[in-house]
Amino acid sequence: MKRQLLALAVIVGSAASVPLIYQSAPERFENMASWALRPAEPDPVPVVMAAQSPEPGVRQLTGRRVEVAMDERGHFTGAFRVNGTRIDAMIDTGATLVAINRSTAARVGMNLTAKDFKYKVDTANGPALAAAGVIDSLQIGRIRVDGVQAVVLEDKSLKQTLVGMSFLNRLSTFRVERGRLLLEQ
Numbered sequence: 206m207k208r209q210l211l212a213l214a215v216i217v218g219s220a221a222s223v224p225l226i227y228q229s230a231p232e233r234f235e236n237m238a239s240w241a242l243r244p245a246e247p248d249p250v251p252v253v254m255a256a257q258s259p260e261p262g263v264r265q266l267t268g269r270r271v272e273v274a275m276d277e278r279g280h281f282t283g284a285f286r287v288n289g290t291r292i293d294a295m296i297d298t299g300a301t302l303v304a305i306n307r308s309t310a311a312r313v314g315m316n317l318t319a320k321d322f323k324y325k326v327d328t329a330n331g332p333a334l335a336a337a338g339v340i341d342s343l344q345i346g347r348i349r350v351d352g353v354q355a356v357v358l359e360d361k362s363l364k365q366t367l368v369g370m371s372f373l374n375r376l377s378t379f380r381v382e383r384g385r386l387l388l389e390q
Contacts, residue, residue, distance in 0.1 A: 269390035271346035281386040285368065286344040288313040292366050296386060300369030303340060303355040309366055310338065310357045317357060326356065333362035343372050348390045350375045 273281045273296065281296040287305070290313045297304075310317060321336035340353040354371040373379050378389045 269347045271348055271388045273345075273386045273388065275384045275386070283345055285366070286342070287366070288315075288341050290314075294366035294368045296373070297367040297369050298373065300367045302369050302371045303343065303353055304358060304363055304367040304369060305340075305355060306358055306360045306363040306366070308360050310336075313340070315340075315357065321357075322359070324356075326358070328358065328362055330362055333358050335362075343368070345388065348376065348388055350390075 271283075273283045276282055282293060283296070285292050285294045287294075287309070292305075292309060292313070305313075305315075307317065315338050317336050317338070321338075322334040324335045324337060326333055326335045336357040338355045338357050340355050342349055342351050343353045344350075350372055353375070373388075376388055376390050378387070380387055
């Protein structure tokens, strides 16, 4: 018990003397404590793919970060999971919503009737009728967003799934660097 009290007294006395040492010679104090005051080295950010990358051009980085390579046409495409079903999609920052065709909607469990196609929209292929919907979950790599607003078009109006801003705006960041699109949640 005496040993513990003596150790406690030394610690308290040392702690109380720190301000006195600093006031008398601040530069000497900083030199003595430089090992503790040195800024920490930032951890390098690994850019190595996970061992199993199911999609060429898509790299799963650490955490909730994914890097998508630009294809030969200058587009960013990758394998997404829409309500758990794998769907190849193109990331389109010019699309307000995620856009899928009716066949894809049926594959991912979105049940629509002819009455649902009541909205007139302008697409790259011309005007079309569309249905509004919500995708329960949209995922690429470890990035997952739930409750994503979507528009469903007839198959003749849309051939490929487009991942638009209703998904991208829910991420913490997305940016293009050296021909790659970095998505981060």
